[in-house]
Amino acid sequence: MPVGPARLTPEQRAAIAGQIGDARPATPGLLVAFGKSVRDRHEHEHPKWEDLFCMNLSSYMGERMAxxxxxxxxxxxxxxxLKASRPDRLTRTFAPVQALREDEPATDALTVYRATWDVAPLGTYTTEAEARKHAEDHARRDIPAATFDWIVDEEDGIAELVATVDGDENPTGYVVTALEIASKYDPEADE
Structure with a gap:
């Protein structure tokens, strides 16, 4: 189920585009004026007979709707x-919001990757490659002549950056850790 209100079909969008011609997009000022007009229509005292105030506001808004x-x-x-260019990322991004809208838990946790240097956080990224890139760039400042490689601990999945200088391989203190972001609290989960 899509997030937000029902979307127009491509046919409906094409029909509207043909009907409004070469209209330019609305400015923020026009949208604010429309909001004020809607509020004014609701809040004013409506006469029992002809409501010229509401008719005037409706006419004003209708003339500027294109x-x-x-x-x-x-x-x-x-x-x-955006959906066509990054469908998986958008799905992961909106999954928690969609779950809240449907009053159902999200089925997948979001995984992010945190790059750290000893205990200092460098950044958190949606891809492991970007987290590793940040750590390598940071390490290259201190050890410009080194060749870098990643060693992944199979048990906990933590990737550690090692540097080779003059044939000697040593740990650098840079690591990338995968973190799962849960969509809801689970009291039964391991702490």
Whole structure:
């Protein structure tokens, strides 16, 4: 089930684009004005007969709706492009939000990778390659002539960076650790 409101189909988007022509996207100022108009319509005292105030606001908003629709179409196109370029990442990113919307637990935990130097954190990344790159770049400042390699402990999965200088291999203190981010608390999980 998608996160957020129902999306327009490609056919509906094409129909709207044809109907609004070359309208430019709405400015933030226009959106703020629309919000104020909606509030004003709800909050004013409605007469029993003809409500000229509401009719005037509706007319104002109707005349300026094309830019709002253009902005909507542009944003939906942008979301589709992002989904097409990074489908796995978007799925992982929105899984916890989707689970909250559906009142169901997310099925997968998110895995991130933390690069550290001894006890100092360097950064946390969504890919192991980027975490390793950060650690290697940091280590290269101190040992520019070294050749680096990663040794992964099969038991805990922690990757340790080792440096080889003049044929001697030594640990550097840089490690990359995979961390699982849970979507909900599990009292039965190992502490």
């Amino acid at each position: 830019p709002v629709l253009r902005r909507l179409l542009d944003l939906e196109d942008e979301v589709d492009a």
